[in-house]
Amino acid sequence: MAGGTKRLPRAVREQQMLDAAVQMFSVNGYHETSMDAIAAEAQISKPMLYLYYGSKEDLFGACLDRELGRFVDEVRSKIDFSQGARDLLRNAVLSFLTYIDTNRASWMVLYTQATSSQAFAHTVREGRERIIELVSRLLREGTRHPEPDTDFEMMAVALVGAGEAIATRVSTGDADVDEAAELMINLFWRGLKGTPSDAAGQERSDSGMSKGAAVASN
Secondary structure (H helix, E strand, C coil), X not given: CHHHHCCCCHHHHHHHHXXXXXHHHHHHCCCCCCHHHHHHHHCCCHXXXXXXXXXXXXXXXXXXXXXXHHHHHHHHHXXXXXXXXXXXXXXXXXXXXXXXXXXXXXXHHHHHHHHHCHHHHHHHHHHHHHHHHHHHHHHHHHCCCCCCCCCHHHHHHHHHHHXXXXXXXXXXXCCCHHHHHHHHHXXXXXXXXXXXXXXXXXXXXXXXXXXXXXXXXX
């Protein structure tokens, strides 16, 4: 193929292969996608694909690592811990669902395909724990007067679980991003023990800003 004769930098070629693989995995699923199909989509030879990734499992794992990293980085970049609690929650949820809506193939690989294969269960579990940790920190820093028994980690588990279900509907076009985000925000805002009223929640506190800066710098 003409595309296969181009001499590209290794990093560029790798991204080309991963882009093609994500697209094919999202459409056909892991088990039904062949290395031949991925090579054709990437416009390279199958031997070259195997040179970079020794097996389909290795290639899918690389896709999973890349897409998870992109997802976490995107959501993290939209979090501003100097905001009031409700704005903090809104921006995090909205950035999460917006990313899913604009990267549907990525979500299909990250969630639908990866969770259906036992071979990638450990990677999926680690990725989910990273997200839960981020959400737990967000809730903890956004709640200015929590009750002593508030379990932010369990709240984060519940939020991530609900987010996964809603994100799947967003990724298939069955749910509107803004409506889904508002639903999640309202649901979990009511569950935050000890949070101030909506109006007060919009105010910034010096202590909240200093704590947020410390977290953001980690």
